[in-house]
Amino acid sequence: MNVITNNQLKCTIALSSLLKVMDPEIGLNIVDLGLVYQIDFNEEDKILYCMITLTTQFCPMGDSILLAAKEALQTAFEEYSIHIELTFDPAWNHKMLSDFGKEFLNQL
């Protein structure tokens, strides 16, 4: 799934930092799971907006995943304030998995 962004280069850096954030139940990172919908950068106010979903609403691990995502982005973009928005519109489904994610789940 393609991530919407207003800065492709910085988005790539952000995504590579989010590769460390795992869904502990599935054992796959949130980028390849397709949980990251949008990453925008407000250069004027130095704010990074990240829109994330979860595989299931009210997932018991949800807060931990969001916290880990915040930590990972903060480490990569120290000078930015990190704003993470949780959304379920659209709801996650298996079609959002990356090719690597599909392969990973197939081989597990």
Place this chain on the structure above:
Amino acid sequence: MDSTFVSKTNNKTTTWKVVLPFYGYGALSFLIASFLLVCSTNNITQHYFQPNTLAIVHLMALGWGTMVILGASHQLVPVLIEQELYSNKLGYLSFCLAAIGIPLLVYGFYIFDMGWPSKWGGRLIILAIIVYLFNIAKSMSMRKQENIHTVFLITATIWLLLTAIIGLMLIYNFTYPLMPLNSTDYLPLHAHIGIIGWFLLLVMGVGSKLIPMFLISKYSNNKLLWLIFSLVNIGLLIFICIFLYSSNTLFFVFPIFSIALAVVLFVFYCYNSYQNRVRKKVDKQMKLTLLSILMMVIPIIFLIVIILLFIFQNDNELIIISYGFIIFFGWITAIIFGMTFKTLPFIIWNKVYHLLAGKGVTPNPIELFNHTIFKYMALSYLFGFILFTIGLIINYQPIILIGSILLLICSILYNWNIIMLLIHKPVKK
């Protein structure tokens, strides 16, 4: 720089403080029930209506099955209905009422005193169910969209309440004639409303959401779930009508057919979810859960045999006892094993490592319990269950005793892992 969550979407899950007491209580009840089973092997093959059997059955159904299910459901209801739990305090209250009521009821049965312990036990359990029902209904009322899983859950809880009310009436009927017949005559009605209305319907409602979710399955079929829901409820209503208003045993074939068809369709639903899964590897907790779904078919076969024996005027007490054993120590226990080790490690992980997320390498939730103990628990359970069932059917005491000892070992190992999980302290890798 400040970091903020700008979350417009609510994802507030139920606190572990509500959920964990239910799991701990359930584990202890299973241990005590298994111990009582070992102590009762000499008289378990007599009539099912005797103190030890009544105490074990209620400890298994309420202390074990219902308490773990209630605990897990407090955690899973938000996932199921996509809406946060209305009140954590009501969750605590429900636990406290049931935690006091269940031992009173079981003690009353064990000493066969239908006086204050059983009556107060029954009253407190009914109150606990009402509090739970209110909490769930309020949580659901906050959600606008229709959801088949919520319909299963709320209907199952209503059946549970009805089961408990009938149970209390049966206790009163011992000392004050509330009902036209003896309390023992109503036991099949009380038991089947609980088993089918509560356990079966709940397992179907929760399983139909969680099994595809954990398997990451592409399959979903709400029409089939509605059909299953209708078949179970219509079957149960017909059963109640026949039980109360007809003396012809042959008529029981209709509700059995309806419920058996629902079970077969549910197995078909789970099979399709399994076949259409994106995640190819299935962990052992899920395998145990899927096995317990298959085990739903065994009590149905026993029920058909019991009805056939009744039709041919051959009242076989051992088959009836085996039927009850297969439900509580078989199907319900297997599903709880699967569910416990699928959900509890995540609840504990959230409790212990929540604030450490992203700050270092922490163990995976799956690493929080001992897998060797789990393996031996599963093996002792499997052999204990099979041996006990065979011993009951052929009425051979030594096999029953060996089976019960294996089940006791299984309950000790289960408790061992639960204690390890409950007292887990943070470990950074």
